[in-house]
Amino acid sequence: MQLTQKYEPKSTKEIIGQDENITTIKKHVAEHGAKKVRKALLVYGPTGTGKTSAITALANELDLELIEVNASDTRNTEGLEQKILPAIKQQSLFGRGKIILIDEIDGISGTNDRGGIPTLIKFIEESSFPIILTANDPFEQKFNPLRKMCIMVEFKAIGFLETAGFLKKIAEKENIPYEEDALSQLARMSKGDLRSALNDFQNVASGTKKITKKDVLETGEREREESIAQALLKVFKTTNPDIAISAYEHIDEDIDKIFMWLDENLPKEYTKPEDLAAAYDNLSRADVYFGRIRRWQYYRYYVYIYNLLSVGIALSKKERYTHTVEYKQSDRILKIWIANQKKLRRTAIAEKIAMQTHTSARRAFHEVDYIRAVFKKSKDKKLLERLTEELKLEKEEVEWLKK
Numbered sequence: 001m002q003l004t005q006k007y008e009p010k011s012t013k014e015i016i017g018q019d020e021n022i023t024t025i026k027k028h029v030a031e032h033g034a035k036k037v038r039k040a041l042l043v044y045g046p047t048g049t050g051k052t053s054a055i056t057a058l059a060n061e062l063d064l065e066l067i068e069v070n071a072s073d074t075r076n077t078e079g080l081e082q083k084i085l086p087a088i089k090q091q092s093l094f095g096r097g098k099i100i101l102i103d104e105i106d107g108i109s110g111t112n113d114r115g116g117i118p119t120l121i122k123f124i125e126e127s128s129f130p131i132i133l134t135a136n137d138p139f140e141q142k143f144n145p146l147r148k149m150c151i152m153v154e155f156k157a158i159g160f161l162e163t164a165g166f167l168k169k170i171a172e173k174e175n176i177p178y179e180e181d182a183l184s185q186l187a188r189m190s191k192g193d194l195r196s197a198l199n200d201f202q203n204v205a206s207g208t209k210k211i212t213k214k215d216v217l218e219t220g221e222r223e224r225e226e227s228i229a230q231a232l233l234k235v236f237k238t239t240n241p242d243i244a245i246s247a248y249e250h251i252d253e254d255i256d257k258i259f260m261w262l263d264e265n266l267p268k269e270y271t272k273p274e275d276l277a278a279a280y281d282n283l284s285r286a287d288v289y290f291g292r293i294r295r296w297q298y299y300r301y302y303v304y305i306y307n308l309l310s311v312g313i314a315l316s317k318k319e320r321y322t323h324t325v326e327y328k329q330s331d332r333i334l335k336i337w338i339a340n341q342k343k344l345r346r347t348a349i350a351e352k353i354a355m356q357t358h359t360s361a362r363r364a365f366h367e368v369d370y371i372r373a374v375f376k377k378s379k380d381k382k383l384l385e386r387l388t389e390e391l392k393l394e395k396e397e398v399e400w401l402k403k
Helices: 019-035 051-061 077-089 116-126 141-147 160-173 180-190 194-205 213-236 255-269 273-296 301-314 332-357 361-377 381-390 395-402
Strands: 040-044 065-070 098-103 131-135 150-154
Touching: 019 040, 019 051, 019 150, 040 051, 051 065, 051 098, 051 131, 065 077, 077 098, 077 116, 116 131, 116 141, 141 150, 160 180, 160 194, 180 194, 180 213, 194 213, 213 255, 213 301, 255 273, 255 301, 273 301, 332 361, 332 395, 361 381, 361 395
Parallel strands: 040 131, 040 150, 065 098, 098 131
Antiparallel strands: none
16 A cells, blocks of 8 residues: 555644644634635645645545545646535535535646636636646646736645654554655655655655665665666566556656657567557557647647557557667657757857858858858868967867867
8 A cells, every 4th residue: 555545644633733724724624614605715825735735635624525536637717617616516425514626727728719717717716615726837827817807815834854754653653764864855845745655765765674875875866867768668578567657657658759769669569560650650649639638728638649659559569579788778859969069169150250251140141151161161270270279269169060
C-alpha cells in the first residue's frame, strides 16, 4: 500500500504547515450556510501542499458530503453542468450539508464559446452550498472574472523542517531505522512537496534495511538517469497493456522529451518494418494531439497522448523483441544548441559589419558569407589583419570565419 494513501489526513489537524489557511477555510464554510455568502474559495499553490487533502479532511471532520469534480476532465459548459448542477440543486441525504470541490481549474477553458469560467461564476452565484476551487496558478488573464468572485487562499510550499519532521514520524510509525541526514536530504529534494517527499521516502525504504544519506543520494541520481530508460523498457518489452499504461507515471520528464526519446530509440528496438511503421503511426497521432493542445489548449488530449505513447506503441509489435538495446537520449537538442551557437556567432559578426558599413544588421547578416569567403581564401595577411581590426573581430570570431 502506498504511504500517501495510508497516511492521507483524516482531519485538518493532520494537515502540515497550513494552520492559518485551515482557519480561513473553516470560517468560510461556516459563514456560507449562515450568511448565504455568494463567493467561492480559491485555494491555490504548488502541488503536494495539501490543497485537496485539506478540503477532504474538513468535509470528513464536519460530517459534510463532499462533491468532488476534477476540472481537468470537465472543460466546457455541458460537462460542468452535468456534474455540478445536480449537486447545487439537490439536498443531501438526511439533510447533511455539502462542500462542492472543483479541483485543478488551471486547464479549464476561459473562452466564450466553451464557457467554462462563465459557467463556474454562475454556479457560485446560485449555489446554496460552499464551492471551493483549487489551482496551481490562478493568475492567468482568463481567470480575472473568476478571481473577483473568490476569496483567495494561498497554500505555500511546506517548510524544510516541517517536511523532515513529518518523515521522521512516518519512519517511527513504520519502524524504519534512519539517519537524520537522510531524512533532511529527502526534505530538501522535495522542494516543499510533501507528497513527493513521502513517495521518495517509500522508494528508498523499500530497497534498504536502514535509510542512509548515501542511499538517498544514490537513489535520486539513479532515478534521474534511468527513469526515462526504464519507462521505454516497459513500453518496448511488453505486449501487455496493463504494464505499458503505467510506464510514464513516475517519471519527471517533459512530454516533448518523451517524444524525442521514442523517436531516437524506436528504430533500434522495432526491427520489423511493419512493427516500426505501426509504432511511428501511433507516435505521429500523439504528436497531432499535442499540436492541438498547444494551439487550442485542449488539455484533455493528454490522456490520448500518453495512451498512444505507451499502450499504442507497445501493441504496435506482434511479439516482444528479445534483443538488448541501450536506450539513449536524442542528440537533437545538442544539434539545435550547436546550430543556435553558430547563429549567435554569425549574428555578432553581422552586427559589427553593420556598424562599420552603416547598413542594417539584417542585411549584414547575409553579407557574412562574403567576409567568410575572404578569410577562407585570401592569402593577403595585411588585408585580413586590416579587416580584423576595422571590424573589431575577436580571436574566436576570426577562427570561425576561417572554418
